Amino acid sequence: MRISRAGLLVAIAVLVPIVVELRTVLVHLGVEMSVTETGLLAAAMVGVLLAWAVAPDVRGRKRSNGESE
Amino acid sequence: MSLGANSGTYLDQFPGEAKVIRTAFYSSFIALGIGALMGLLQVFHRLDILRLIPSEDYYSYLTLHAVLLVLTFSIFFLVGVFTWAVTTSLDRGLEDLRYTWGWYGLMAVGTLMAGVAIIGGFFDSIPMSAAVLYTFYAPLQAHPLFYLGLALFIVGSWLAGLDWFRSWWAWRSENPDERIPLPTFMALTTTLFWIISSMGVAISVVVFLLPWSLGLIGQVDALLTRTLFWFFGHAVVYFWLMPAYMLWYVMLPKISGGKLFSDPLARVVFVLFLILSTPTGIHHQYLDPGIAEGFKFIVMVNTMFLLLPSLLTAFTVVASMEHGARQRGGTGYFGWLRALPWRDPVFAGMALAGLMFAAAGFSGMINAGMNINYLVHNTWWIVGHFHLTIGTAVALTFMATTYWFLPQLTNKEIWSKSVGLAQVLLWFVGMTLMSNAMHRSGLVGVPRRTAEPQYSGFDYEVAAGSMAELNMQVAIGGTLLFISTLLFLTVVVMTVWGSKVDTLPANGYAETLSGPEDAPLVLDNLKLWTAIAVVLVVLAYALPLASIIGRRGLFGPGGSPSPQFIDTLVFTGQAIVDSAVGVIR
Ligand code: HEM
Ligand SMILES: [Cu+2]
Numbered sequence: 042m043r044i045s046r047a048g049l050l051v052a053i054a055v056l057v058p059i060v061v062e063l064r065t066v067l068v069h070l071g072v073e074m075s076v077t078e079t080g081l082l083a084a085a086m087v088g089v090l091l092a093w094a095v096a097p098d099v100r101g102r103k104r105s106n107g108e109s110e
Numbered sequence: 111m112s113l114g115a116n117s118g119t120y121l122d123q124f125p126g127e128a129k130v131i132r133t134a135f136y137s138s139f140i141a142l143g144i145g146a147l148m149g150l151l152q153v154f155h156r157l158d159i160l161r162l163i164p165s166e167d168y169y170s171y172l173t174l175h176a177v178l179l180v181l182t183f184s185i186f187f188l189v190g191v192f193t194w195a196v197t198t199s200l201d202r203g204l205e206d207l208r209y210t211w212g213w214y215g216l217m218a219v220g221t222l223m224a225g226v227a228i229i230g231g232f233f234d235s236i237p238m239s240a241a242v243l244y245t246f247y248a249p250l251q252a253h254p255l256f257y258l259g260l261a262l263f264i265v266g267s268w269l270a271g272l273d274w275f276r277s278w279w280a281w282r283s284e285n286p287d288e289r290i291p292l293p294t295f296m297a298l299t300t301t302l303f304w305i306i307s308s309m310g311v312a313i314s315v316v317v318f319l320l321p322w323s324l325g326l327i328g329q330v331d332a333l334l335t336r337t338l339f340w341f342f343g344h345a346v347v348y349f350w351l352m353p354a355y356m357l358w359y360v361m362l363p364k365i366s367g368g369k370l371f372s373d374p375l376a377r378v379v380f381v382l383f384l385i386l387s388t389p390t391g392i393h394h395q396y397l398d399p400g401i402a403e404g405f406k407f408i409v410m411v412n413t414m415f416l417l418l419p420s421l422l423t424a425f426t427v428v429a430s431m432e433h434g435a436r437q438r439g440g441t442g443y444f445g446w447l448r449a450l451p452w453r454d455p456v457f458a459g460m461a462l463a464g465l466m467f468a469a470a471g472f473s474g475m476i477n478a479g480m481n482i483n484y485l486v487h488n489t490w491w492i493v494g495h496f497h498l499t500i501g502t503a504v505a506l507t508f509m510a511t512t513y514w515f516l517p518q519l520t521n522k523e524i525w526s527k528s529v530g531l532a533q534v535l536l537w538f539v540g541m542t543l544m545s546n547a548m549h550r551s552g553l554v555g556v557p558r559r560t561a562e563p564q565y566s567g568f569d570y571e572v573a574a575g576s577m578a579e580l581n582m583q584v585a586i587g588g589t590l591l592f593i594s595t596l597l598f599l600t601v602v603v604m605t606v607w608g609s610k611v612d613t614l615p616a617n618g619y620a621e622t623l624s625g626p627e628d629a630p631l632v633l634d635n636l637k638l639w640t641a642i643a644v645v646l647v648v649l650a651y652a653l654p655l656a657s658i659i660g661r662r663g664l665f666g667p668g669g670s671p672s673p674q675f676i677d678t679l680v681f682t683g684q685a686i687v688d689s690a691v692g693v694i695r
Contacts (some may be wrong), residue, residue, distance in 0.1 A: 050535060051458055051535065054535045054538050054539050055465075058469075064574060065573070065574045068575075069441060074182075
């Protein structure tokens with residue numbers, strides 16, 4: 042993993058305000074999303090985050106976090 | 111830091127002081143538990159999900175919620191934190207623990223008195239109530255016990271401040287040439303503006319409201335007592351916030367594995383708060399008739415200046431975190447973020463609290479603008495705003511650092527760091543949902559401080575989504591926050607329940623990259639800064655207060671005539687302010 046499990050959890054939590062605010066921003070750009078659509082978008086974003094987290098580090102950087110989880 | 115002399119946990123170093131701090135913390139946690147329950151009940155009541163009491167009694171809920179959370183929870187916790195800060199950084203115990211228990215006792219008795227008066231409002235059989243909200247605006251009137259309790263509580267907090275000064279005076283006579291250690295400097299500057307500002311509310315309570323509720327005087331002036339309340343009401347916000355700032359400065363860098371970026375910058379920030387906290391209070395009264403626009407304009411300028419120390423803080427704290435992360439091997443523009451100790455609830459909680467405070471800063475700027483304020487005044491926007499500041503930046507920082515303090519004060523290990531992490535994350539997510547919906551409801555005019563915000567034959571037109579969705583967001587958010595509080599209390603109880611260990615890290619706080627030797631000496635001149643603070647307060651308040659008293663007397667229209675010299679003062683002052691504002695415009 043490129044990020045510790047705790048780090049991943051925090052990143053998912055931080056996605057919540059981003060999704061919530063994004064929905065309002067999009068309305069002002071003329072894109073209305075229902076609650077379900079917003080939920081799906083959030084799920085997709087978490088999916089991308091997970092994929093990034095578990096994908097091998099292409100640049101071969103050492104995992105920077107000392108924690109062994 | 112000169113901590114080498116005696117290592118070990120805080121309890122090992124200062125057993126007597128640790129006991130006082132522990133007691134203050136436990137008092138604050140009891141208040142947090144009851145206050146959070148009230149919060150949840152308010153949410154359910156307003157949204158008509160569950161109504162345990164008739165709507166007429168709703169203000170008793172709201173008073174209990176706010177008084178217990180913003181006065182009891184925050185202030186009991188912060189006197190503990192400052193006591194820790196002063197004793198640790200001066201490396202000496204308090205001068206006289208009986209005195210210390212004395213101020214703790216005053217605060218505790220004061221809280222109990224106020225609490226009994228408020229809770230009396232729920233029961234018909236108790237002839238007492240204090241459904242006056244934490245702002246106790248006249249003509250709302252509470253039982254005398256409430257005002258008396260508040261007065262005792264405030265006096266207790268002054269005596270606490272004096273305790274820290276006594277420590278410093280004693281230390282200074284032994285170390286005449288040394289700089290004030292940073293944490294002590296922070297506690298002392300905060301105490302100074304706290305004492306200056308709470309004079310206002312003390313006068314309002316002792317001279318007007320208490321005699322009025324005792325029936326000794328027939329009436330009070332609503333505008334004068336309000337203005338005296340807000341004389342204190344903005345500074346009290348910084349009284350809650352300064353200990354959180356201090357923890358961000360002296361604790362967060364340490365937990366991140368680094369050092370505080372700059373000690374001088376931190377001192378500048380606290381000096382700015384000392385001089386600017388009080389002459390800004392009228393920004394809570396932009397909509398009050400009876401205060402001239404010119405005065406409000408001056409206060410708006412002062413308020414905007416206050417953004418500066420907060421931006422300085424954001425910079426220093428993030429820089430210190432980055433330094434810590436790079437010490438731990440972090441690299442890249444953003445990659446260093448991954449190297450931070452996210453698993454540690456102390457760190458994660460403080461960092462997320464700081465992040466939410468940034469959001470609060472943006473909504474605060476809206477509140478502070480005289481013109482846009484008209485849009486959000488007295489709506490749920492405001493409630494959304496301060497649940498980010500005091501309700502998260504402060505409350506979450508306090509909860510997170512409890513996971514560091516509690517082992518220091520008890521020699522026991524935190525029961526479960528994972529539950530701690532879950533707790534701080536739940537608070538963050540819950541508050542995101544609740545506060546966001548409150549802000550957005552406020553924009554379409556949903557009022558605060560009402561049991562029944564729904565009107566028949568009228569629908570709020572929400573810009574995005576629907577009102578039902580916003581309400582749902584508040585309900586879910588409020589529930590998550592309540593669960594988070596329960597988790598927090600569980601961790602505290604289970605930790606205290608546990609047995610002592612001797613593997614805990616030693617007491618201490620962050621070292622600095624640029625230390626006090628880089629800070630100009632004048633920064634430590636507390637007399638100078640206090641004098642400037644008083645001058646600014648006089649400039650901001652003398653004329654508005656004189657003009658209120660001049661027009662309405664001390665006790666409001668029909669109460670008593672106003673002395674002639676006040677009229678003269680008001681007339682001259684008004685002319686000066688008008689021409690000054692004319693020049694600026
Ligand atoms: C369990 C978490 C919490 C929930 C669910 C909650 C909920 C609420 C709600 C719904 C209101 C608005 C009521 C109205 O306008 O009619 C409110 C007001 C308030 N809350 Fe909270 N809150 C919580 C935590 C906190 C915390 C931690 C603090 C501060 C440390 C706080 C301080 C206040 C204050 C000062 C008011 C204003 C009271 C007034 O208008 O007089 N709350 N809260
Ligand atoms: Cu304010």
